[in-house]
Amino acid sequence: xxxxxxxxxYYGHFKALDGVSFxxxxxxxxxxxxxxxxxxxxxxxxxxxxxxxxxxTASVGGHDVHAFPQQVRRRIGYLPETPPLYGDxxxxxxxxxxxxxxxLRGAELKRRLESVVTDCGLRPKFKARVVExxxxxxxxxxxxxxxxxxxxxxxxxxxxxxxxxxxxxxIRKLIERLRENKCIIFSTHILQEATAVASRLxxxxxxxxVADGTVEQLAAQSSDTLVxxxxxxGGDDALSESLSRLDTVKSVEKxxxxxxxxxxxxxxxxxxxxSREACEAVALQVQSRGFLLAELAPEKQTLxxxxxxxxxxxxxxxxxxxxxxxxxxxxxxxxxxxxxTSAVPDDPNATAAATRLTQPATExxxxxPVDANSDTATDMGEKPDPDKTLFSPRPPDRGDA
Amino acid sequence: MLPIYMREMKGYFESLMGIGIxxxxxxVMMMLSVMLDPLGGGGxxxxxxxxxxxxxxxVFPWVxxxxxxxxxxxxxxxxxxxxxxxxxxxxxxxxxxxALGKYFAxxxxxxxxxxGTVAYPLMLSQFGQPDWAPxxxxxxxxxxxxxxxVAIGLFVSGLTENQALAFFLGMLICLxxxxxxxxxxxxxxxxxxxxxxxxxxxxxxxxxxxGFLAAAVGRDKAVGVAIGALxxxxxxxxxxxxxxxxxASKATNSEDIAxxxxxxxxxxxxxxxxxxxxxxxxxxxxxxxxIQRGVVNTNGLVFFAGLVVFFVLLNVxxxxxxxxx
Numbered sequence: 001x002x003x004x005x006x007x008x009x010y011y012g013h014f015k016a017l018d019g020v021s022f023x024x025x026x027x028x029x030x031x032x033x034x035x036x037x038x039x040x041x042x043x044x045x046x047x048x049x050x051x052x053x054x055x056x057t058a059s060v061g062g063h064d065v066h067a068f069p070q071q072v073r074r075r076i077g078y079l080p081e082t083p084p085l086y087g088d089x090x091x092x093x094x095x096x097x098x099x100x101x102x103x104l105r106g107a108e109l110k111r112r113l114e115s116v117v118t119d120c121g122l123r124p125k126f127k128a129r130v131v132e133x134x135x136x137x138x139x140x141x142x143x144x145x146x147x148x149x150x151x152x153x154x155x156x157x158x159x160x161x162x163x164x165x166x167x168x169x170x171i172r173k174l175i176e177r178l179r180e181n182k183c184i185i186f187s188t189h190i191l192q193e194a195t196a197v198a199s200r201l202x203x204x205x206x207x208x209x210v211a212d213g214t215v216e217q218l219a220a221q222s223s224d225t226l227v228x229x230x231x232x233x234g235g236d237d238a239l240s241e242s243l244s245r246l247d248t249v250k251s252v253e254k255x256x257x258x259x260x261x262x263x264x265x266x267x268x269x270x271x272x273x274x275s276r277e278a279c280e281a282v283a284l285q286v287q288s289r290g291f292l293l294a295e296l297a298p299e300k301q302t303l304x305x306x307x308x309x310x311x312x313x314x315x316x317x318x319x320x321x322x323x324x325x326x327x328x329x330x331x332x333x334x335x336x337x338x339x340x341t342s343a344v345p346d347d348p349n350a351t352a353a354a355t356r357l358t359q360p361a362t363e364x365x366x367x368x369p370v371d372a373n374s375d376t377a378t379d380m381g382e383k384p385d386p387d388k389t390l391f392s393p394r395p396p397d398r399g400d401a
Numbered sequence: 402m403l404p405i406y407m408r409e410m411k412g413y414f415e416s417l418m419g420i421g422i423x424x425x426x427x428x429v430m431m432m433l434s435v436m437l438d439p440l441g442g443g444g445x446x447x448x449x450x451x452x453x454x455x456x457x458x459x460v461f462p463w464v465x466x467x468x469x470x471x472x473x474x475x476x477x478x479x480x481x482x483x484x485x486x487x488x489x490x491x492x493x494x495x496x497x498x499x500a501l502g503k504y505f506a507x508x509x510x511x512x513x514x515x516x517g518t519v520a521y522p523l524m525l526s527q528f529g530q531p532d533w534a535p536x537x538x539x540x541x542x543x544x545x546x547x548x549x550x551v552a553i554g555l556f557v558s559g560l561t562e563n564q565a566l567a568f569f570l571g572m573l574i575c576l577x578x579x580x581x582x583x584x585x586x587x588x589x590x591x592x593x594x595x596x597x598x599x600x601x602x603x604x605x606x607x608x609x610x611x612g613f614l615a616a617a618v619g620r621d622k623a624v625g626v627a628i629g630a631l632x633x634x635x636x637x638x639x640x641x642x643x644x645x646x647x648x649a650s651k652a653t654n655s656e657d658i659a660x661x662x663x664x665x666x667x668x669x670x671x672x673x674x675x676x677x678x679x680x681x682x683x684x685x686x687x688x689x690x691x692i693q694r695g696v697v698n699t700n701g702l703v704f705f706a707g708l709v710v711f712f713v714l715l716n717v718x719x720x721x722x723x724x725x726x
Contacts, residue, residue, distance in 0.1 A: 011726070012726075045487075048491045049490075049491060049724075050487055050490055050491050050724070051723075051724050051725075052724040052725050070493050070495065073491055073492060073493040074493040076491070078487075078488070078491050080484045080487045080488070081484070082483070082484035083484060084483065084484040084485040084486075084487055084488035085483070085484075085485065086408070086412070086483075086485060087483075088411070088412060088415055088416060089408075089411065089415075093411070097404055097407070097408050098488075100403070100404035100407070101404040101405070101492050101494060102492070102493065103493070145488070
């Protein structure tokens with residue numbers, strides 16, 4: 001339903017998007033993932049015809065966004081990064097306005113209004129003025145506006161930003177309910193979000209696509225070292241010694257556990273499989289040495305790992321890519337094209353050798369493992385972590401350009 | 402178009418701002434009409450023994466040049482400040498329809514403002530037998546001039562997300578247009594005595610205005626402010642000059658214009674002639690006073706309609722071109 005082919009966008013001389021291509025089918029929920037300033041919003045603005053791509057084509061439902069903007073807009077429901085609300089209107093008036101503007105009238109408008117108010121949980125604030133709403137209700141009103149005409153394609157720019165965990169779950173559930181017969185793209189820099197809702201992920205960084213696939217596919221692409229946490233009743237240095245001799249174990253760190261217990265942190269190679277093998281061997285080893293295994297916790301390969309790993313692997317520009325001023329645009333584009341293709345790891349074997357960011361084991365506490373039932377969101381952008389340096393610098397603030 | 406219009410009307414009338422502007426406009430118009438009347442007619446009402454709306458319609462262009470930009474400044478700038486602009490530009494409504502919806506809302510508000518001042522002629526009618534024809538003609542002229550100003554304000558509002566900037570820019574352009582009539586008299590006089598400087602002034606004013614607009618649309622605000630300041634200082638000098646001139650020398654009818662144009666061009670180049678006659682053509686106040694006198698000819702109507710169409714199109718174009726920046 002959505003087909004994006006090699007879109008590039010310059011803001012002045014700044015290259016915000018660099019040959020991004022992807023497609024989304026009906027019934028799919030695409031998670032659009034990337035650090036701040038990666039080009040997520042720019043891509044969405046191009047798809048919604050708000051801005052025009054400098055190069056490349058994009059189509060929605062078979063209509064080219066540039067040639068047939070009206071047809072495209074009719075099919076799209078769009079929630080911009082900031083919900084587009086008129087503060088002086090009531091929720092009711094605002095949604096009626098949105099419906100009218102979408103060509104809904106009379107009984108149909110009433111029916112749709114009922115539907116979105118129920119879906120978005122706006123009933124309690126239906127008569128309230130928008131300016132008096134809490135952030136969560138504002139976001140929901142913005143979402144209701146995007147849904148009022150029951151569009152085939154839903155484009156949501158960070159639909160859960162600034163919401164509390166309970167509200168995030170509500171929005172997620174709503175997306176779950178809507179996914180049938182629709183094609184949904186939502187952007188986020190919150191990783192759980194992407195795994196919880198999206199059927200497929202596209203990861204962008206520095207204006208380039210660095211990965212595209214299901215979570216499983218991305219995990220397979222990303223060769224990884226993982227941490228296994230072992231808690232043993234008793235335990236000694238000799239055990240530590242023998243654990244470190246296991247096949248997939250790279251290193252062992254012995255820590256003080258609760259009284260009478262010893263904790264071992266094992267760094268294992270070989271991804272999920274290596275981790276499973278290590279667990280089996282550890283269980284055997286501990287028992288054969290006469291200790292009791294109290295806890296064996298293999299860290300799941302989290303999306304954070306995959307994400308950081310992919311960002312690491314992709315050849316990253318030292319600084320934001322600027323168009324060379326003395327070169328004609330076409331030539332610059334030609335130069336940039338090979339770099340863009342090599343940025344996407346097509347061959348999993350080739351990428352296996354790539355170096356990975358070594359994370360201290362304690363990071364597993366910082367980044368909660370992905371858990372579908374987890375209510376809390378890990379907001380990567382907010383943490384004062386060293387990984388921030390991984391992300392390319394944010395492009396200069398250019399307003400809404 | 403209708404949903405946009407309705408939405409803007411709500412924006413105007415659901416806030417105290419709208420009511421406040423109408424109230425302030427009515428009060429200012431009535432006060433100026435009463436206070437300035439002795440200056441225009443030579444002696445006050447009681448001495449003259451007649452009541453007229455002449456001063457009312459005389460000051461309207463100047464008041465409108467200030468008030469109408471205040472009305473129209475929010476039309477786009479308010480949306481541009483919020484994300485609603487993004488919503489409007491991604492609705493399945495062509496940009497020209499959105500712009501027209503907003504424009505008609507502004508015009509409706511202008512009509513409400515004018516309707517508020519009807520109290521003044523009604524008040525005057527208590528003291529005698531008024532001749533309603535020139536009053537109605539005057540109101541039509543005011544409406545047409547105001548409608549042109551709304552179009553200018555709409556265009557300027559679409560250039561920025563800053564309402565105050567939209568207001569000042571709009572006011573500058575409207576005042577410039579109203580002042581053009583005065584300027585022409587000054588230029589005629591100047592052309593008689595010093596043709597070269599008249600020509601330079603004629604060329605520099607549009608250049609400064611264009612530079613100002615370009616800077617406002619562009620990214621470098623400092624340049625915009627600098628050129629804006631230049632335009633303001635230029636205007637001030639021009640008006641000071643104008644004040645120094647003998648008011649009697651002002652060209653007030655078309656024979657005089659032709660004469661001054663002739664004098665202006667005699668010593669200068671062919672290009673100068675074209676610029677001066679073009680300026681004579683766009684003297685808004687001529688058309689305004691013609692219609693006000695009851696001469697509703699196609700020339701005047703086409704002139705105001707042309708101004709409206711030009712600036713609404715310019716507005717649509719400037720918003721559309723933003724997609725490619």
